[in-house]
Amino acid sequence: MSTVSKEDNPVLSSEDSSSCLDESELELGLGLSLGVGVGACKAQQGPRGGQYARILTAKDFPYVGSSTSASVSSSSSSSSSSSSSSLSRANVTAGTKRSADSVAAANGASSQVVGWPPIRAYRMNSLVNQAKLPATEVFNSLIVKSRNSNPAVGKGTSNACVNANEKGQLRSSLFVKVNMDGIPIGRKVDLSSHRCYETLAQKLEDMFATSSTIMNSIRGEEHDMMVDAITPSKLLDGSSGFVLTYEDKEGDWMLVGDVPWGMFINSVRRLRIMRASEANGLAPRLEESNGGQRNKPI
Amino acid sequence: MQRMACSFPDEVLEHVFSFVQCDNDRNAISTVCKSWYKIERWSRRRVFVGNCYAISPDMVIRRFPDVRSIELKGKPHFADFNLVPDGWGGYVAPWISAMAAAYPWLEEIRLKRMVITDENLELISKSFKNFKVLVLSSCEGFSTDGLAAIAANCRNLRELDLRESEVEDLSGHWLKHFPDDYTSLVSLNIACLGCEVSFSALERLVGRCPNLRTLRLNRAVPLDKLANLLRRAPQLVELGTGAYSSELRPDVFSNLSGAFSGCKELKSLSGFWDVVPGYLPAVYPICCRLTTLNLSYATIQSPDLIKLVGQCQNLQRLWVLDYIEDAGLDAVAASCKDLRELRVFPSDPYGPEPNVPLTEQGLVSISEGCSKLQSVLYFCRQMSNAALMTIARNRPNMTRFRLCIIEPGTPDYLTLQPLDVGFGAIVEHCKDLQRLSLSGLLTDLVFEYIGTYAKKLEMLSVAFAGESDLGLHHVLSGCEKLRKLEIRDCPFGDKALLANAAKLETMRSLWMSSCSVTFGACKLLGQKMPRLNVEVIDERGTPDSRPESCPIDKLYIYRTVAGSRFDMPGFVWTIDEDSAMRLS
Numbered sequence: 019m020s021t022v023s024k025e026d027n028p029v030l031s032s033e034d035s036s037s038c039l040d041e042s043e044l045e046l047g048l049g050l051s052l053g054v055g056v057g058a059c060k061a062q063q064g065p066r067g068g069q070y071a072r073i074l075t076a077k078d079f080p081y082v083g084s085s086t087s088a089s090v091s092s093s094s095s096s097s098s099s100s101s102s103s104s105l106s107r108a109n110v111t112a113g114t115k116r117s118a119d120s121v122a123a124a125n126g127a128s129s130q131v132v133g134w135p136p137i138r139a140y141r142m143n144s145l146v147n148q149a150k151l152p153a154t155e156v157f158n159s160l161i162v163k164s165r166n167s168n169p170a171v172g173k174g175t176s177n178a179c180v181n182a183n184e185k186g187q188l189r190s191s192l193f194v195k196v197n198m199d200g201i202p203i204g205r206k207v208d209l210s211s212h213r214c215y216e217t218l219a220q221k222l223e224d225m226f227a228t229s230s231t232i233m234n235s236i237r238g239e240e241h242d243m244m245v246d247a248i249t250p251s252k253l254l255d256g257s258s259g260f261v262l263t264y265e266d267k268e269g270d271w272m273l274v275g276d277v278p279w280g281m282f283i284n285s286v287r288r289l290r291i292m293r294a295s296e297a298n299g300l301a302p303r304l305e306e307s308n309g310g311q312r313n314k315p316i
Numbered sequence: 317m318q319r320m321a322c323s324f325p326d327e328v329l330e331h332v333f334s335f336v337q338c339d340n341d342r343n344a345i346s347t348v349c350k351s352w353y354k355i356e357r358w359s360r361r362r363v364f365v366g367n368c369y370a371i372s373p374d375m376v377i378r379r380f381p382d383v384r385s386i387e388l389k390g391k392p393h394f395a396d397f398n399l400v401p402d403g404w405g406g407y408v409a410p411w412i413s414a415m416a417a418a419y420p421w422l423e424e425i426r427l428k429r430m431v432i433t434d435e436n437l438e439l440i441s442k443s444f445k446n447f448k449v450l451v452l453s454s455c456e457g458f459s460t461d462g463l464a465a466i467a468a469n470c471r472n473l474r475e476l477d478l479r480e481s482e483v484e485d486l487s488g489h490w491l492k493h494f495p496d497d498y499t500s501l502v503s504l505n506i507a508c509l510g511c512e513v514s515f516s517a518l519e520r521l522v523g524r525c526p527n528l529r530t531l532r533l534n535r536a537v538p539l540d541k542l543a544n545l546l547r548r549a550p551q552l553v554e555l556g557t558g559a560y561s562s563e564l565r566p567d568v569f570s571n572l573s574g575a576f577s578g579c580k581e582l583k584s585l586s587g588f589w590d591v592v593p594g595y596l597p598a599v600y601p602i603c604c605r606l607t608t609l610n611l612s613y614a615t616i617q618s619p620d621l622i623k624l625v626g627q628c629q630n631l632q633r634l635w636v637l638d639y640i641e642d643a644g645l646d647a648v649a650a651s652c653k654d655l656r657e658l659r660v661f662p663s664d665p666y667g668p669e670p671n672v673p674l675t676e677q678g679l680v681s682i683s684e685g686c687s688k689l690q691s692v693l694y695f696c697r698q699m700s701n702a703a704l705m706t707i708a709r710n711r712p713n714m715t716r717f718r719l720c721i722i723e724p725g726t727p728d729y730l731t732l733q734p735l736d737v738g739f740g741a742i743v744e745h746c747k748d749l750q751r752l753s754l755s756g757l758l759t760d761l762v763f764e765y766i767g768t769y770a771k772k773l774e775m776l777s778v779a780f781a782g783e784s785d786l787g788l789h790h791v792l793s794g795c796e797k798l799r800k801l802e803i804r805d806c807p808f809g810d811k812a813l814l815a816n817a818a819k820l821e822t823m824r825s826l827w828m829s830s831c832s833v834t835f836g837a838c839k840l841l842g843q844k845m846p847r848l849n850v851e852v853i854d855e856r857g858t859p860d861s862r863p864e865s866c867p868i869d870k871l872y873i874y875r876t877v878a879g880s881r882f883d884m885p886g887f888v889w890t891i892d893e894d895s896a897m898r899l900s
Binding site for chain 1: 394396397398399401402403454480482508589612613661662663665695720722724753777779804805855885
C-alpha cells in the first residue's frame with residue numbers, strides 16, 4: 019500500500035488542487051509508473067480539444083449561483099509532467115451520450131446520461147407502465163382497461179404510459195435486444211437516445227461492424243457461417259445485404275422504417291438484423307417488382 | 317500441543333467444524349494444520365464465489381469435493397444500470413457442467429447477475445436428484461421453458477426465486493409442469509414475470525403445499541383472485557401481491573380483508589402495482605405484525621401512505637416511492653420506532669423539476685426518530701452539509717448509506733458549497749460504515765475524508781465527483797477494508813491507479829468508466845500484475861487503433877487465480893504477461 023502521506027509530501031496537499039502525484043513519487047516499491055510512455059504521450063499531444071470532446075465532470079452541470087468558471091480541471095498536472103493526465107480532457111465519446119451537445123442541452127442533464135440516475139431497468143419499466151396520474155384517474159383508466167381487454171400487463175407500453183410520454187413528464191431508457199444473423203451474441207440498444215431511423219441505423223452499424231470484423235478475424239476459418247461485415251452502406255435500404263427488422267407488440271416481424279418514429283418506438287419489442295435473403299414477404303422495398311403485400315397497418 | 321490437536325478422530329473434528337458456518341472462520345480453520353485442512357475441505361458444504369471469474373469451477377471442485385450449496389456472482393454491479401454491454405460475460409454454463417459431474421448431491425444454486433440458459437436449467441433439473449433451492453437474482457438468458465424443466469424434474473424443490481431476472485415469457489403454462497404429487501414448495505417468487513401464469517395451476521399448487529411460506533406473485537395476477545390464494549395458504553409469512561387494483565366492490569373488499577385477517581403469520585408485504593387506494597384498508601388488520609413493507613411500485617399519494625404505514629409499529633424495513641413526501645417520513649419517524657432500513661425511490665427521475673415535496677428533511681426526521689436505522693437508500697433533489705452532519709450525528713450506527721441526488725454536481729443548496737464536509741461527517745461518525753454511495757458536487761476533499769475515516773468501508777460507489785487523481789489515491793491508500801470500488805464519470809487517471817496497483821489484489825474488483833485511464837496504463841497493469849485481470853471494455857473498436865494515451869471507455873479490474881477468461885466478446889480486451897494485446 020502506498021505510504022505517501024499528506025504530511026510527508028507537500029505536493030499532495032489537498033488545498034492545492036493543481037498539484038499532482040509527482041512522477042518520482044510513483045516509483046514506490048508497490049506502485050507502477052508509466053515512465054517512458056509519458057514522453058511518448060507528450061509528443062502525440064495534439065492541439066487541445068482536437069477532434070475529441072471532453073469528459074464531463076461535475077463542473078459541467080450548471081447550477082444556480084455557480085461562481086466557478088466552466089473550465090474543467092480534470093486530472094491536474096504541473097507543467098513538467100503533463101503526461102496522460104492532461105489528455106484526460108481529450109476524450110473520445112463512445113457510443114454513449116457524453117457529448118458537448120448533451121451538456122448544453124440539459125438543465126435536466128441527467129436525462130441524457132446513460133445509467134443515471136442509478137435505477138434498475140425493471141423498476142424503470144414498472145414506473146413507465148404506470149400512469150403518473152392522481153389515484154382516481156388511475157382508477158378510472160383501469161376500469162376502462164379491464165372492461166376492454168385482458169388485465170395482463172404485457173411488456174409493451176400501456177395506454178397510461180403513452181399519456182405520460184405525451185405530457186412529456188416521463189422519459190426512460192428503452193433498451194431493446196438486437197440480434198444479427200450469424201453473430202451468436204446479441205446486443206442491446208437504447209432507442210430513447212435516438213430520434214430518427216438514421217441515427218439508429220448508424221449506431222447499429224457501428225455496433226455490429228466491430229463484432230463482425232472481430233468475429234471474422236478470430237473465427238474465420240472455423241466458423242461455418244459467413245458473416246459479411248456491414249459496410250458503410252445503410253441498413254435501412256438493404257443495400258448491405260442485411261435488413262433491419264423489428265418485432266412488434268403483436269409478435270409480428272416488420273421492416274424498420276415504414277412507420278413514423280413515434281409509432282415505431284411505441285410498438286417495438288426487439289430488433290433483428292436479418293439477411294436480405296430471409297426477409298421475403300416483409301418489406302415492400304425488396305419486392306418492389308412484385309408489388310408485395312404491405313405490412314399490416316399499425 | 318500439536319499432538320493434542322490431532323488426537324481427536326476425524327469424525328469428531330468434522331462434527332465440531334459443522335458448527336462453524338461462516339466462510340471466513342472455515343478458511344481460518346483450514347490453515348491450522350494439514351489434517352484440519354483436509355478434514356475441513358471434505359466437510360465444506362457451502363461455497364460462495366463473489367466473482368465467477370476469480371476462480372475456475374475445476375479449482376473449486378478440486379478443493380471442495382462435496383459441496384451442497386453454491387453461490388456465484390457474475391457481472392459487475394453497474395450492469396444494473398446498463399453500463400456493461402450485453403454479451404460481456406457471466407455465463408454459468410461451465411459451472412453447471414462441471415458441477416453436474418462432480419456434485420451429484422448439490423442442493424442449492426444461487427446466482428446473481430449471471431447468464432443462464434434453458435439448457436443450463438434443464439441440466440440442473442436432471443443432474444441433481446436432491447435439488448432444493450434455485451435463486452436467480454438479476455439473471456437473464458432463459459425463458460419459461462427452462463422453468464418448466466425445473467418444475468417438472470425437481471421433485472424436492474423447496475425454493476424457486478427469480479428476483480428481478482429477465483425472463484423470456486413464452487407462456488404461463490410452465491407452472492403446470494409441477495407434478496400433482498409435488499408438495500414441497502416453501503418459497504416461490506415470480507414477481508418479475510410478465511405473462512399470466514396459469515391461475516388454476518397456481519391455485520392448486522398453493523393449495524397442496526402446506527409448507528409454503530413465501531409467495532411473490534407477478535403483476536398479472538388480478539386482485540380479485542388474491543383472496544382465494546390467501547385462503548389456501550393462511551400460513552404465509554411473506555406475500556407479494558399482483559396488481560392491486562379492481563373495481564371497488566364491497567364483496568370483493570370484504571373477501572380480501574377476511575383473507576388477509578386469516579393470515580396470522582404474515583410479516584412481509586410487497587407487490588402493490590397499480591394500487592387503488594380504496595383497497596388498502598384490506599391490509600390494515602395485519603399491519604401491526606409487518607416487519608417488511610415494499611411499496612416501491614405503489615403510486616399512491618402521501619395521505620394514503622401515511623394511513624397505511626402509521627399502523628405498522630413493528631416495521632423494520634420500508635421501501636417506498638418519494639410520493640411519501642417529507643410529511644410522510646415524519647409520520648414514519650413517529651410510528652416506526654424499530655425501523656432498520658429505509659429506501660426511497662424517485663417517482664419521476666427524469667423530470668427536470670421536483671414533482672413532490674420530498675427533500676433532505678425527510679431523511680433528517682427519520683434519522684432523529686428511528687434509533688435503529690442502519691441502512692439507507694435515498695433519492696432526492698436537494699441536500700445540505702448541515703443535514704448530512706445532523707444525520708451522521710444522530711445515527712452513528714449507520715452501516716449502509718447510499719444517497720443519490722438526482723442532478724449530477726448539485727451543491728449544498730443552502731451554501732452552494734460542495735458536499736464534502738457533509739459526507740465527511742458521515743464517514744467520521746459512522747465508524748462501522750460498510751457501504752457508501754456518493755452524489756452531488758464533490759471535490760477531492762471528500763475522498764480525503766473517506767480515506768482517513770472510512771476504515772471499515774467495503775463498497776464505495778462514486779459518480780461525477782472529484783477533481784484529480786488525488787481523490788482516487790486517498791481512497792485506494794486509506795480504505796483498508798475496501799473490496800469493491802465502482803467509479804463513473806470522474807477525472808481519475810493513471811497515476812493513482814498505478815501507484816496503488818498492489819491494493820487492487822486485495823480487492824474483489826474495480827470498475828472505472830468514463831474516466832481518464834489510458835490504454836498504456838492498462839497494459840502496464842496487465843503486464844505487471846499477473847493475478848489481476850485487466851479488462852478494457854470499449855465499443856469503439858480496438859484500443860490499438862487510437863493513441864496509447866487516449867482514455868479508454870470502461871475498465872474492469874478484478875483479482876483472479878484462474879488467469880484470463882476465454883469467453884470475452886469482441887469489445888473486451890485484456891493484456892497478458894507477454895504484453896501482447898490479446899483478444900479472447
